[in-house]
Amino acid sequence: MNDLNLYGWNDWLFQQKEASDYSGFIHGRIAVTHKTCYEVVTETGCYTCELTGNMLYGKEDSELPCTGDWVIFQVLDADKGLILDRLPRRKTLYRLKSGTVAEKQAIAAHVEQAFIVQSLDLNFNVRRIERTMLQVVAEEIRPVLILTKTDLVFEEAEVKAALKHLGNKLPVCYTSIHDPASIAKLRSYIGRGETVVFIGSSGVGKSSLINQLCQKEVLQTGAISGSTGKGKHTSTRREIILLDDAGVLIDTPGIKVFGVTSDDQDKLSEVLDLSRFEGACRFADCQHVNEKGCAVIKAVNDGEIEEGVYENYLKLRKEAWHYTSSVHEKRKREKSFSKMVKQVKKKPF
Numbered sequence: 424m425n426d427l428n429l430y431g432w433n434d435w436l437f438q439q440k441e442a443s444d445y446s447g448f449i450h451g452r453i454a455v456t457h458k459t460c461y462e463v464v465t466e467t468g469c470y471t472c473e474l475t476g477n478m479l480y481g482k483e484d485s486e487l488p489c490t491g492d493w494v495i496f497q498v499l500d501a502d503k504g505l506i507l508d509r510l511p512r513r514k515t516l517y518r519l520k521s522g523t524v525a526e527k528q529a530i531a532a533h534v535e536q537a538f539i540v541q542s543l544d545l546n547f548n549v550r551r552i553e554r555t556m557l558q559v560v561a562e563e564i565r566p567v568l569i570l571t572k573t574d575l576v577f578e579e580a581e582v583k584a585a586l587k588h589l590g591n592k593l594p595v596c597y598t599s600i601h602d603p604a605s606i607a608k609l610r611s612y613i614g615r616g617e618t619v620v621f622i623g624s625s626g627v628g629k630s631s632l633i634n635q636l637c638q639k640e641v642l643q644t645g646a647i648s649g650s651t652g653k654g655k656h657t658s659t660r661r662e663i664i665l666l667d668d669a670g671v672l673i674d675t676p677g678i679k680v681f682g683v684t685s686d687d688q689d690k691l692s693e694v695l696d697l698s699r700f701e702g703a704c705r706f707a708d709c710q711h712v713n714e715k716g717c718a719v720i721k722a723v724n725d726g727e728i729e730e731g732v733y734e735n736y737l738k739l740r741k742e743a744w745h746y747t748s749s750v751h752e753k754r755k756r757e758k759s760f761s762k763m764v765k766q767v768k769k770k771p772f
C-alpha cells in the first residue's frame with residue numbers, strides 16, 4: 424500500500440477530484456512521463472496509463488499531463504489504465520517548448536520548491552540562475568539555489584559577489600557529495616509531503632544529490648566526459664522519488680535553458696532586485712528601457728545596479744514581450760480560422 428499523503432495528496436486535491444465528472448474513478452500521481460504513456464502511482468500500486476482521445480485532441484501542449492500531475496483514470500488491466508481527467512494544477516514549472524515561440528510545456532506540476540542546481544565549475548552562471556528564478560517565481564514556487572561540487576577549486580569570493588543582488592531572494596546552499604553535513608542541511612529544506620523539483624544542466628550532480636538524500640542509489644549517475652569536462656547526458660526521463668521521512672523529489676533531464684513564458688513585470692523586477700528603485704521612476708508604468716526620469720537606468724549609471732543584471736533584464740523583458748505577442752498572434756489566427764470554418768459550414772452546397 425502506498426500512502427498518497429506522502430506523495431502530496433491533500434484536502435484541496437480531494438475537493439478538485441470531487442468536482443470532476445470522473446470522481447468515481449481512482450486517482451494517482453504521475454511518476455514518470457514517457458512519450459505516449461505515463462506511469463501513475465496509486466494507493467494500490469503503479470499503473471501504466473494512456474490518455475483518452477478527449478485528453479489529447481485539440482489540447483495545447485501545456486495542457487497535457489506531466490510528471491507530478493494528479494490524474495483520474497480507469498483501470499483496464501492489472502497494471503494498465505486510461506487517463507480520463509487531470510486535476511487542476513497549482514505551482515507548475517513550465518518552459519518554452521524548444522523550437523517554438525508561443526508554446527509552453529509543463530515540466531513538473533504541484534511543486535512547492537525548486538532546487539536550482541549548478542556546479543561550481545564552468546557551469547556556474549548567474550544569468551541562468553536569474554532566468555530560471557523567473558520561471559519558478561512566476562508560479563509561486565519557492566526557489567533554492569544549490570551550488571554543488573564545493574570540493575573542487577572555486578573562487579568563493581567571486582561567486583558570492585556575483586550573487587549579491589540575489590542574496591535575499593533565495594537561500595543559497597553549498598554542497599558536496601563528499602560532505603555529508605552539506606547534504607543533511609539540504610535535506611532540512613524539504614518538508615513532509617512537499618514536492619521539490621531539481622533543475623539543472625546535465626552533469627551538475629542532480630542525480631548524485633538525490634541518491635545522497637535518499638541514502639541509496641535510486642538514480643544512475645553519469646561519468647564526466649574527459650574531453651569536454653561536461654557530464655554525459657544520463658537522464659532520459661523524469662521521475663518522482665519519495666524520500667523516506669520527508670517529501671517528494673522530481674528529477675528533470677538536463678534542461679539547459681528556460682525560454683521565458685511569463686510576462687510578469689513585477690516578478691521580473693523582484694527577481695533582479697530592481698523593485699527598490701522603480702518607485703522613483705517618473706512614470707508609473709516605466710519599463711526602464713529608455714524612458715526619461717527612469718530611476719533604474721540612473722541606478723545602472725551610478726553603479727548601484729550591475730550592468731550584467733540590467734542587460735539580462737532587457738533580454739528577459741524582450742523575450743517575455745515576444746512570447747506574449749506570439750501567443751496573442753496565435754490566438755488571433757486560431758480565432759479567424761474557426762470563424763472561417765463556421766462560415767464555410769453555413770454555406771449551402
Ligand SMILES: Nc1nc2c(ncn2[C@@H]2O[C@H](COP(=O)(O)OP(=O)(O)OP(=O)(O)O)[C@@H](O)[C@H]2O)c(=O)[nH]1
Nearest residue numbers: 572599600625626627628629630631644645657658
Ligand atoms: N567532485 C564532485 N563530483 C560530483 C559531485 N556531485 C556529483 N559529482 C560527479 O559529477 C558527475 C555527474 O553527476 P550526476 O549526478 O550524474 O549529474 P546530473 O546532474 O544528474 O546529470 P544528468 O543525469 O545528466 O542530468 C558524476 O561523475 C558525479 O560523480 C560533487 O559534489 N563533487
Ligand SMILES: [Zn+2]
Nearest residue numbers: 704709711717
Ligand atoms: Zn524606470
